[in-house]
Amino acid sequence: MARPILHIADRNYSSWSLRPWLALRHAGIEFDEAMHPLPEAVSPEGPAFRSISPTGRVPALDIDGVVIADSLAICEWAAELNPGLWPEARLERALARSAAAIMHSGFAALRSAAPVNIRRRSDSSRLPPAALADAAEMDALWRSWLQRSGGPFLFGDWSIADAMFAPAATRFVTYAIDCSEEASAYIARLMEEPHMKEWINLALKEGRSLERYETA
DSSP states (O other): OOOOEEEEOOTTTOHHHHHHHHHHHHHTOOOEEEEOOOOSSOOTTOOSOTTTOTTSOSOEEEETTEEEOOHHHHHHHHHHHOGGGSOSSHHHHHHHHHHHHHHHHOOHHHHHHSOOOTTOOOOGGGSOHHHHHHHHHHHHHHHHHHHHHOSSBTTBSOOHHHHHHHHHHHHHHHTTOOOOHHHHHHHHHHHHSHHHHHHHHHHHHOOOOOHHHHOO
16 A cells, blocks of 8 residues: 555644644654645635545545545544554543544634634734633633543543644634633643644744735
8 A cells, every 4th residue: 555645735824734644643654745735815616625635625635546535534544543542441532532523513713713823923812702712612621621531631641632622722822812721731732742843843934924814
């Protein structure tokens, strides 16, 4: 089998690309990367990467011509090869999967008002109440999971749940969003995790700037 190809977009902006990249790295799976710059503006015709993925979006993982076209599905594929990406205990594994799904489909106000932008430093004063409410809810969830597991990550050892929340953690840094001491410490641990640090360092070296991510 040829090495899988992970199609990703700008590291500085593409929250969805970060998640499976982290999972594949933690799983120890060798893969190639294909970088695709995000479009300057959102096209009225819809997603921009139809030649890469049936959804027209990245990330997408090409495995011998078979394309897995969703970040969480890619993470689950990685976990099939390395089950350690989920907690070992059945109930904790189910809870971690629930956490990943919550992030996968939730927090729309925070996502919309505070797009991922690793290089940028702003403040939370411009964020609408709904986005700050999302951040507060996320903080509460992190605290509940960390108290249950004892840390250092959401469910003890690093898991796909942490990959799913990693881009959200960068939002707290970028927009200086107030959070609890527990959440702040968790964010710091995520930022210092070696694979996350590598992604951040690569994002900082990117010179491309997209106005729609710089003015939120």
